[in-house]
Amino acid sequence: MTTVEIGQALKRSEDFRLLTGKGKYVDDISLDGEARAVILRSPHAHARIVEIDRAAAAALDGVHLIVTGQDWLAEGFGPIPTRSAVNKNKDGSPLSEPPRHCLAIDRVRYVGEAVALIVADSEKIARDALELIDVTYEELPAVTDPRKALADGAPRIWDDIPNNLCVDFELGDEAATKAAFEAADHVISLDVENNRVTGVPIEPRGLVGTYDAETDTYLLYNSTQNVHAIRKTIAEDIFKISADKIHHIAPDVGGGFGAKNSVYPEPALVLYAAKQLQRPVKWIAERSESFLADTHGRNQSSKVQLALDSDGTFRALRTDTVGDIGAYCWTIGPFTPTGGSARTQGGPYAFETMYYSSRAVFTNTMPMDPYRGAGRPEGTYQIERIVEAAASQLGLDPVALRRKNLIPAEKLPMKSPMGLDIDSGNFPEVFERTLALSDRDGYSERVAASKAAGRARGFAIAPYLECTGGGPKEFAGIQFAADGTITLSVGSQGTGTGHETAMPQILSAKLGLPVEKIRYRQGDTDATPLGGGHGGSRCLEVGGGAVVRATEAVIDKAKAIAAHLLNSQADDISFADGQFSDAKTNQSTPMEEVVRASFETGRLPQDMEPGCLDSDAIFERGIISCPNGCHAAEVEVDPETGAVAVANYWIVDDFGTIINPLLADGQVMGGVAQGIGQALYEDAVYDEDTGQLLAGSLMDYALPRADLIPNMVIRYYEDAPTAKNPLGVKGAGEAGCCPAPPVIVNAILNALKPYGVTDLSMPVTSEKVWQAIHDAKP
Amino acid sequence: MYDFRYHRPATISEAVDLFRQCDDGQYLAGGQTLIPVMKQRLASPSDLIDLARIDELKDISATESAITIGGMTTHAAIAASSEVRSRLAALADLASGIGDPHVRNRGTLGGSIANNDPTADYPAAIVALGATIITDRRRIEGDAFFTNIFETALEEGELIRAVEFPIPERAAYAKFPNPASRYAIAGVMVSKFADIVRVAVTGAGPFVFRVPDMEAALARDFSPEAIEKLQIPAGDLNADLHASPAYRAHLVSILAKRAVQAAKE
Numbered sequence A: 001m002t003t004v005e006i007g008q009a010l011k012r013s014e015d016f017r018l019l020t021g022k023g024k025y026v027d028d029i030s031l032d033g034e035a036r037a038v039i040l041r042s043p044h045a046h047a048r049i050v051e052i053d054r055a056a057a058a059a060l061d062g063v064h065l066i067v068t069g070q071d072w073l074a075e076g077f078g079p080i081p082t083r084s085a086v087n088k089n090k091d092g093s094p095l096s097e098p099p100r101h102c103l104a105i106d107r108v109r110y111v112g113e114a115v116a117l118i119v120a121d122s123e124k125i126a127r128d129a130l131e132l133i134d135v136t137y138e139e140l141p142a143v144t145d146p147r148k149a150l151a152d153g154a155p156r157i158w159d160d161i162p163n164n165l166c167v168d169f170e171l172g173d174e175a176a177t178k179a180a181f182e183a184a185d186h187v188i189s190l191d192v193e194n195n196r197v198t199g200v201p202i203e204p205r206g207l208v209g210t211y212d213a214e215t216d217t218y219l220l221y222n223s224t225q226n227v228h229a230i231r232k233t234i235a236e237d238i239f240k241i242s243a244d245k246i247h248h249i250a251p252d253v254g255g256g257f258g259a260k261n262s263v264y265p266e267p268a269l270v271l272y273a274a275k276q277l278q279r280p281v282k283w284i285a286e287r288s289e290s291f292l293a294d295t296h297g298r299n300q301s302s303k304v305q306l307a308l309d310s311d312g313t314f315r316a317l318r319t320d321t322v323g324d325i326g327a328y329c330w331t332i333g334p335f336t337p338t339g340g341s342a343r344t345q346g347g348p349y350a351f352e353t354m355y356y357s358s359r360a361v362f363t364n365t366m367p368m369d370p371y372r373g374a375g376r377p378e379g380t381y382q383i384e385r386i387v388e389a390a391a392s393q394l395g396l397d398p399v400a401l402r403r404k405n406l407i408p409a410e411k412l413p414m415k416s417p418m419g420l421d422i423d424s425g426n427f428p429e430v431f432e433r434t435l436a437l438s439d440r441d442g443y444s445e446r447v448a449a450s451k452a453a454g455r456a457r458g459f460a461i462a463p464y465l466e467c468t469g470g471g472p473k474e475f476a477g478i479q480f481a482a483d484g485t486i487t488l489s490v491g492s493q494g495t496g497t498g499h500e501t502a503m504p505q506i507l508s509a510k511l512g513l514p515v516e517k518i519r520y521r522q523g524d525t526d527a528t529p530l531g532g533g534h535g536g537s538r539c540l541e542v543g544g545g546a547v548v549r550a551t552e553a554v555i556d557k558a559k560a561i562a563a564h565l566l567n568s569q570a571d572d573i574s575f576a577d578g579q580f581s582d583a584k585t586n587q588s589t590p591m592e593e594v595v596r597a598s599f600e601t602g603r604l605p606q607d608m609e610p611g612c613l614d615s616d617a618i619f620e621r622g623i624i625s626c627p628n629g630c631h632a633a634e635v636e637v638d639p640e641t642g643a644v645a646v647a648n649y650w651i652v653d654d655f656g657t658i659i660n661p662l663l664a665d666g667q668v669m670g671g672v673a674q675g676i677g678q679a680l681y682e683d684a685v686y687d688e689d690t691g692q693l694l695a696g697s698l699m700d701y702a703l704p705r706a707d708l709i710p711n712m713v714i715r716y717y718e719d720a721p722t723a724k725n726p727l728g729v730k731g732a733g734e735a736g737c738c739p740a741p742p743v744i745v746n747a748i749l750n751a752l753k754p755y756g757v758t759d760l761s762m763p764v765t766s767e768k769v770w771q772a773i774h775d776a777k778p
Numbered sequence B: 001m002y003d004f005r006y007h008r009p010a011t012i013s014e015a016v017d018l019f020r021q022c023d024d025g026q027y028l029a030g031g032q033t034l035i036p037v038m039k040q041r042l043a044s045p046s047d048l049i050d051l052a053r054i055d056e057l058k059d060i061s062a063t064e065s066a067i068t069i070g071g072m073t074t075h076a077a078i079a080a081s082s083e084v085r086s087r088l089a090a091l092a093d094l095a096s097g098i099g100d101p102h103v104r105n106r107g108t109l110g111g112s113i114a115n116n117d118p119t120a121d122y123p124a125a126i127v128a129l130g131a132t133i134i135t136d137r138r139r140i141e142g143d144a145f146f147t148n149i150f151e152t153a154l155e156e157g158e159l160i161r162a163v164e165f166p167i168p169e170r171a172a173y174a175k176f177p178n179p180a181s182r183y184a185i186a187g188v189m190v191s192k193f194a195d196i197v198r199v200a201v202t203g204a205g206p207f208v209f210r211v212p213d214m215e216a217a218l219a220r221d222f223s224p225e226a227i228e229k230l231q232i233p234a235g236d237l238n239a240d241l242h243a244s245p246a247y248r249a250h251l252v253s254i255l256a257k258r259a260v261q262a263a264k265e
């Protein structure tokens, strides 16, 4: 194999390494003289810390450091600020941001909150010491339900924050929406719950930190999605040192889903310990710790209202949400239920007007941060549930109702009532293609077959509108070596998502250089001067864009060399298919030859030096792109037990240009699997009375397994690439989990229509289905 | 995990002797329950006596009327045994539906029943088939073996050698798995012998129990219709995140009917 194309189904070059156990994750890194850290966590949802007696623990042989919140404060370290893009209330006042220190100071506010750091010669000794620390708590009343937390008289999580309200947000035109509701023939209302879930990356979080006294610098290996931004916060906000004092590396990362995008307390604690002890310190989360202390996602309760006319034309949409953010603002927690869910309100449907209001609320639970989609899946669930409810209540065909209201292709580009720039796409075409794919003609036969087997079959279709996010700016650097290897360094980062394949594929396609000669670097603050990491489906959009820009810089310089080699003028040289050619002389030379020449002084123009082809570029996107698509599904329900199985799943996605369909398929399937997880199985539920996390292990938190995920038929609509970035890509990473929850739930409701069931909440467990059938019985 | 001493005896008598000499010893079979519990520091045996190298605990042997399976036989081995598959398919089916491939290739029959998890599958088979537990010192009737939640008739240091399963005319197991752990939210084994019908329920209550009403109805007429109207009381059944007592009671009726149907086919 030599060069590859954009759009080619290139197999993942990292798979052999990762699948044969040769991946290098944080826990695979062990440094000489390493000490082990463990974290003492709060057993209470809400309590005052009266006293911490560490004498017995400190006396244990091999224990070197015990740090409490008071010790931390005494060091003068700063709190971790939130970076939420929504930072003001609707009246213009700032959101309420309580201080978030790396260790609880005098009060714990959720089960699992870090109370003390213990460092010892081994993990076992550290755990022995942890058991010997005696914390006296005075329990306080706790509240875990955000709606109850808002009520007057609810326990206050922060003494100075009334009603536990972090931020009161609105977007859209309230008055116009009200007027449209009054003018409409029908108003449909539905309470819609997005359940709390957590990412459960296969690799738990982990850290190895060292400190070098000679240079006064730190080195941190971290299973993270974002080395640059997190380094900046740790350095500047917590330690109050300059960011370049920390070299931050993410080695292979085994999944993140947003949960590794946050600034957690543990990295700063580990670096502090490394400096105190002058030895490397390692911390690896246990799975049960991941459940308690990895950020959670979703958990929005919304009242959704749709105004429409008798002929089915949508007039206006109004959504009022209460969004849980847990006990602190965390990294960008307040953004998800506010701005994050607002942007794609209404999906791909035409609305004259919309109004979105939302309150982000503190509770005594693990804080929330982006979880795959971060607000957009919640929004998709809201619109698709209300559209299905409207069809059902008004006796309209749900397919026809959707078709009627999709934004016509000729309306694009447009700005949605939520201010989203929708530049490209063809929602009706994607919808029709999905319908065609889903074999509607064979449906009645499948229904009959299900019925004969004692099961009820249902169908639903869900068009969706997505948007990307994350840092707008990205860096790519290309370095050539005399032996022909090329190093590509990009500031965006994969977490098992195939960037090691996709980014070199772009470079190879653009420059016509052999893909197997390309070394890929990411997740290292020394490799790129800046980097936005992983999040918001941004990597191909901005990282890939930067790669393209860097290849353009290479081509510019290479043209001069080619002209020199071909005795032409640089202006006469064109570059295509890996060849520089001069049409006038009919001479050409390949890129590889130009690269070779670039290392030989004798073959270079006077003003060029060996190594001159090395090029960097920064790409900054102007506006986010709008991935979109349509999913359809059939489910089978066993009405006797309530068990649900997803029988068929069809997808047409518009991600603009597809760089590598294998990688895109992987993203889609993973997103759909997580969407099915949220729809049917996953529930990070807290006990209302005790504030304990009930689903705190894989024995209780149900993840979808391979045998529960249907075969997916995936097609791409590639006729509407975006002009917002050089590749025309729209971001594929989070899309799958937007339409999957509503398409599954609506298909179940469709199957249960004959039973009189009209509403179900996620996760739609077999018991809920059975109960609903039972309750609906006349 | 706390420190412990590790032993690897080669014979049953060596294992039992070792147990006697230990302070607070525990047998280790597949480790699928014991090791996680130790990792969480919820158990701290002074000594682990690993049964993995005792070959006499891994036999599957058959007579005309019974199959005897060694205590250290894994779920995967039971599921794959042609002897079990051809003569006691209900048990092979049960074994092949336990947990996931990792668990089935490590977990053992002896470890499962010694542990007596209320949601484990084998207890339903032991009771529904009227099996006998053969230990290093005696034979224990299946009906008398499971005494309470996580409790059995085993004495201190008593080691399960094997389980003897009589071969029924018909039997089948129907299970409704917990979506997270894949243990049974409820599981029902139904068996029909020349002289008796047995219905044993696991997962639903604190430990396995029989349903005499269903047994009597099925003895008269071994058909799903015979138990169509029979509901067990929800009162003492388990409640957890995944199922309420009422739902479990309902599932037991459905699973019993399905097991009877499957046994007839």
Ligand SMILES: Cc1cc2nc3c(=O)[nH]c(=O)nc-3n(C[C@H](O)[C@H](O)[C@H](O)COP(=O)(O)OP(=O)(O)OC[C@H]3O[C@@H](n4cnc5c(N)ncnc54)[C@H](O)[C@@H]3O)c2cc1C
Residues within 6 Å of the ligand: B026, B027, B028, B029, B030, B031, B032, B033, B034, B035, B051, B071, B072, B075, B097, B098, B099, B100, B103, B104, B106, B107, B108, B109, B110, B111, B112, B113, B114, B115, B119, B120, B121, B122, B158, B159, B160, B161, B181, B182, B183, B184
């Ligand atoms: C993820 C997961 C899913 C599971 N799903 C299911 C399921 O669907 N259905 C199901 O039934 N089970 C399930 N199990 C349980 C599993 O199948 C094992 O049977 C169980 O964990 C114990 O068997 P073991 O051989 O691993 O015993 P161990 O964990 O080694 O031992 C368990 C206990 O039995 C004692 N013991 C072991 N052998 C003997 C012996 N011969 N004599 C006396 N005492 C003995 C030990 O001392 C210990 O106290 C699951 C387990 C896991 C981890």
